[in-house]
Amino acid sequence: MSTADGTKRRSLDTERPHIAVIGAGIGGLTLAGALTATGTPYVIHEQTRELAEVGAGVQLSPNAVRPLLRLGLGAALEEHAVRIEAMEVRGWNGRPIARTPLGSECERMFSAPYLTIHRAHLHEALLSLIDRDRLGLGRRLSALEERPGDAGGVRLTFDDGTVSAADVVVGADGIHSTVREVLRRDEAVFSGLGIYRGLVPADALPPAARERLVRLWLGPGGHFVCYPVASGELVSYAATVPLDGPPPPESWSREGDPDALRAAFGDWTGLVSDIVTAVETTHQWALHDRAPLRSWSTERITLAGDAAHPMLPFMAQGANQAIEDAMDLAACLTGAPLSSIPRQLARYESLRMPRTAEIQRGSRGNAGVLHLPDGPAQRRRDAQMAVHAALRDRAPLYAHETGRSVVQPAASGAA
């Protein structure tokens, strides 16, 4: 139907919205993959010209593995990920603190394994789910303008001066989100901590490094985490330390000083000192998060992943929560006519916000808990961790279901 000025009138109750996703990270790609699975049209704009995922490993807990399996990533996870048998926590001097069994018990209890994977492998697997014609590279969003109301929409402006329009915009553009800036003026909060991250070939380490364990060592002011990735050929490590003075520029690809890493952790127990001795190059950056928001959507614009709820990595949930967001948002947008978009975005927000805010706060809280100096408070913490090491204590995190309606379980089964 045409209007008096000759433009085509849109039927708000039947027409499907044009969805624009900003950012092809873990959250944006999962959303695009889930929308592809339901035949929902979208475009995805990514600022980088070449997709090359930086960073080391990432832990995937059952709450995110289940949806990834439903999207059909069983074979890719089988090929690259490592099924973790247990999570072990020790003191910096090797004293045992807690052990949570994962392995088959996790699969029985939560219908999915606990996995570790190289970020590049996860990224590659997610890319295989999307329609590549819908991905625009070298497209850095610089501004957004929303026209509210039934006939409204969003105007997107990119760095290269090009402009496009969408009915719904999803900011999946990370901790320094341009989309979030349009909605909320808040600053990233520096935690006072920095992190060294990298990979070491398993061959350069004692055989114990290949064991399918996530290992944490806790010490005064810092902690050290490692686990195998790339089918066990590489060991991913993350070493958290206090950072004095102003935080260095934040970039996941910033080089760190291996000697400073050795100085901080060289006298820690067994595998920690083996890893820091073997490190040739490392990355280091300052850790930031932001306070939980009370709202992250308008009628036409919403956020997902780190853009919505950047968190410190101390519950290993940032990527997992980005995947959960993407599945719930895809379920809300699938089949939704234009007229229902404000309602669907509000529904998505109410599904996600309480859970992600709690995890943001929990991750912040862990910064203090994990880094206690040796003494009475540390001994009380160790005793508490031992008491709460049972796998069933993880049920609030691991049993959570998202986006069930997006796709049926893939026939390929377990990872």
Ligand SMILES: Cc1cc2nc3c(=O)[nH]c(=O)nc-3n(C[C@H](O)[C@H](O)[C@H](O)COP(=O)(O)OP(=O)(O)OC[C@H]3O[C@@H](n4cnc5c(N)ncnc54)[C@H](O)[C@@H]3O)c2cc1C
């Ligand atoms: C040290 C460390 C360890 C971690 N370990 C874990 C872990 O074990 N488990 C876990 O679940 N999580 C972990 N995380 C967190 C996890 O990496 C992040 O939460 C996750 O990557 C967030 O995904 P995202 O898609 O929201 O954002 P990102 O992965 O940051 O992706 C954002 C994308 O948007 C693009 N972009 C940005 N701005 C624009 C723009 N203006 N226009 C167009 N594109 C843009 C970027 O180039 C990027 O591709 C860790 C984080 C850190 C720092």
